[in-house]
Amino acid sequence: MKIASLKSLKNIKNKTVFLRVDFNVALKAGKIEDDFRIVAGLETINYLLEKGARLIIASHLGEPKGGFEAACSLKPVATRLKNLLKKPVKFIPGLLGPKVIQALKTLLPGEILMLDNLRFNPGELANDHIFAKELATLADIYVSDAFSVSHRDQASVSAIKKYLPSYAGLLLEKEIIALNKILKPSKPLVVIMGGAKISTKAPLISKLYASANYILLGGALANNFFKFQKLEIGKSMFDEDSQAYVTKFYKGSKLSPKIILPLDVVVKTKKGLAQVRSPYYVKKDEYIFDIGPKTISLYASYIKSAQTLIWNGPMGKFEEASFKQGTLSVARLVASRAGGKAYGLIGGGETVAALKLTKMAEYVDWVSTAGGAMLSYLGGSKMPGLSKIVTK
Numbered sequence: 001m002k003i004a005s006l007k008s009l010k011n012i013k014n015k016t017v018f019l020r021v022d023f024n025v026a027l028k029a030g031k032i033e034d035d036f037r038i039v040a041g042l043e044t045i046n047y048l049l050e051k052g053a054r055l056i057i058a059s060h061l062g063e064p065k066g067g068f069e070a071a072c073s074l075k076p077v078a079t080r081l082k083n084l085l086k087k088p089v090k091f092i093p094g095l096l097g098p099k100v101i102q103a104l105k106t107l108l109p110g111e112i113l114m115l116d117n118l119r120f121n122p123g124e125l126a127n128d129h130i131f132a133k134e135l136a137t138l139a140d141i142y143v144s145d146a147f148s149v150s151h152r153d154q155a156s157v158s159a160i161k162k163y164l165p166s167y168a169g170l171l172l173e174k175e176i177i178a179l180n181k182i183l184k185p186s187k188p189l190v191v192i193m194g195g196a197k198i199s200t201k202a203p204l205i206s207k208l209y210a211s212a213n214y215i216l217l218g219g220a221l222a223n224n225f226f227k228f229q230k231l232e233i234g235k236s237m238f239d240e241d242s243q244a245y246v247t248k249f250y251k252g253s254k255l256s257p258k259i260i261l262p263l264d265v266v267v268k269t270k271k272g273l274a275q276v277r278s279p280y281y282v283k284k285d286e287y288i289f290d291i292g293p294k295t296i297s298l299y300a301s302y303i304k305s306a307q308t309l310i311w312n313g314p315m316g317k318f319e320e321a322s323f324k325q326g327t328l329s330v331a332r333l334v335a336s337r338a339g340g341k342a343y344g345l346i347g348g349g350e351t352v353a354a355l356k357l358t359k360m361a362e363y364v365d366w367v368s369t370a371g372g373a374m375l376s377y378l379g380g381s382k383m384p385g386l387s388k389i390v391t392k
Helices: 036-040 042-050 075-085 098-105 129-136 170-183 198-209 219-228 243-249 293-305 325-337 349-358 372-378
Strands: 016-020 054-058 112-114 141-144 166-168 189-193 214-217 265-268 274-277 287-291 308-312 343-347
Touching (some): 036 042, 042 054, 042 075, 042 170, 075 112, 166 170, 170 308, 189 198, 189 293, 198 308, 214 219, 219 243, 287 293, 308 325, 308 372, 325 343
Parallel strands (some): 016 141
Antiparallel strands (some): 265 274
8 A cells, every 4th residue: 555645755844745534523602522632733833934835724613504603613623723832823714715815925835824724615525527627726736635534436535636735644544544454453353332323333344244253343343233133222323224234244143253242231211310121131121331341241251352453433322421431441441452462442432532531541552543534444335435545
């Protein structure tokens, strides 16, 4: 595999670089709740500044409806970036037009201009080539450090590469190298999957099924299998369209030995209490919100035997204190096994958030900034954002 690395550029001094990042962070009352993605992008930004580039930074935030929405403005992100870099960041409340052109004229080598939310223009989500070409006129070089949206066919991710020489940022390059280790794993390979919709996880499960020794399931993913077995799941979440996919892992009523389901679950009862149950004794008015202690012990035995680990998706509703033990236990187990004994990779916003609660993220070999893009890449899906940047 060949990556058009930013490091291969010999001279970018005085060049204007359009840097596409993913600074789509959670905001609450205009305040950033978690700057993980911003911090992850600092290496590429600092590299470009040190090389004397004039830097345009562009990102999306939230889901605006193709026009300006104050709640989705990147202004708070620009402020946080300025504080992290301890350097000025000129923020422009726009994307194109006279204000942007004027700001570019005064932008010196080693300085940053940050545009507002790309999705304020409807051409972004439409992968509109006119919009992409207009963005391209602002710069000499395009660099993508937004692996987490590289599975999207969008103007600043895909179409823009038609109009500018294009390269991978340092973060994107590291993501690709880390994920490729999963595609050719040391055995045993143990995959841990949680979360809600099986449709988003299906490509990855299908791709890794042959090479995986075990796939440990939790969250609503496990509920889909319980439902297929005609077990009562009460009011628990499950994917209505999952049953045709789930049946692939059964021969008659016998589940594939690679797929490991919870031995026990923690439910929220009608009275709001947390109770441990066998999957065979869940009541109609209950919610399955976590894996139980027997399951944690079982999953620990598989995780401790692994040489390669990949985890995407929580084991339950870990945001509630009564239902966090399963997810946090898995996080600690993965972190304890990774970083030497096994190669460990974790991805997905909720998964990373859970890992951070354990304060053990530093022990995991790679904590991806991506969720859906990670699943798409490992699952072999089309990656429009990587064309012309990553080739086989």
